[in-house]
Amino acid sequence: GAGVSQSPRYKVAKRGQDVALRCDPISGHVSLFWYQQALGQGPEFLTYFQNEAQLDKSGLPSDRFFAERPEGSVSTLKIQRTQKEDSAVYLCASSSDWVSRELFFGEGSRLTVL
Amino acid sequence: AQSVTQLGSHVSVSEGALVLLRCNYSSSVPPYLFWYVQYPNQGLQLLLKYTSAATLVKGINGFEAEFKKSETSFHLTKPSAHMSDAAEYFCAVRWGGKLIFGQGTELSVKP
Numbered sequence: 039g040a041g042v043s044q045s046p047r048y049k050v051a052k053r054g055q056d057v058a059l060r061c062d063p064i065s066g067h068v069s070l071f072w073y074q075q076a077l078g079q080g081p082e083f084l085t086y087f088q089n090e091a092q093l094d095k096s097g098l099p100s101d102r103f104f105a106e107r108p109e110g111s112v113s114t115l116k117i118q119r120t121q122k123e124d125s126a127v128y129l130c131a132s133s134s135d136w137v138s139r140e141l142f143f144g145e146g147s148r149l150t151v152l
Numbered sequence: 153a154q155s156v157t158q159l160g161s162h163v164s165v166s167e168g169a170l171v172l173l174r175c176n177y178s179s180s181v182p183p184y185l186f187w188y189v190q191y192p193n194q195g196l197q198l199l200l201k202y203t204s205a206a207t208l209v210k211g212i213n214g215f216e217a218e219f220k221k222s223e224t225s226f227h228l229t230k231p232s233a234h235m236s237d238a239a240e241y242f243c244a245v246r247w248g249g250k251l252i253f254g255q256g257t258e259l260s261v262k263p
Binding site for chain 1: 188193197198248251
């Protein structure tokens, strides 16, 4: 596609529910990143993929967070048993350039946990 | 680990005035540095990047940044602010295959 597409744009969940956030990267981009952005903060790294391989998941805050990219294109970030502190904007980015690591971001998925 | 510090969480300037947003990084090796802009309810958009070529980097919308190794700085400037420049600005450094972002600086532009 022309840009990084994320869905849903807005998600409200009750505490304890599971949520799934989808990212469709720019066509041909092999690298895909997930970031978490709390209100008034900078984006915090969660995880990244090179094609279907998850090369770094050091930023995932707990084992309730899980990401996958089974065919090396679309990725899903899943949060199990959501907690209030999971409320944030989840940003997806993709990149084709390994050297400079220029990232192209989607508009984000805003998760609110009640 | 590398880190990025943005001095000033909020900067306010008058329209037509100089914009200066400060960024310092910690790095023991030559870094790749970036400035991104974020408008409300939108994702981040790349303004400019430094990749060890020219130390003065020109970006979109009239912004530029100068890499100063001796000061470990990569400050963002624009000679004349426009109302449309009001947004959140993030400095970032590449580390370990990913980008590490600063906390951001919100720029307000007064008429």
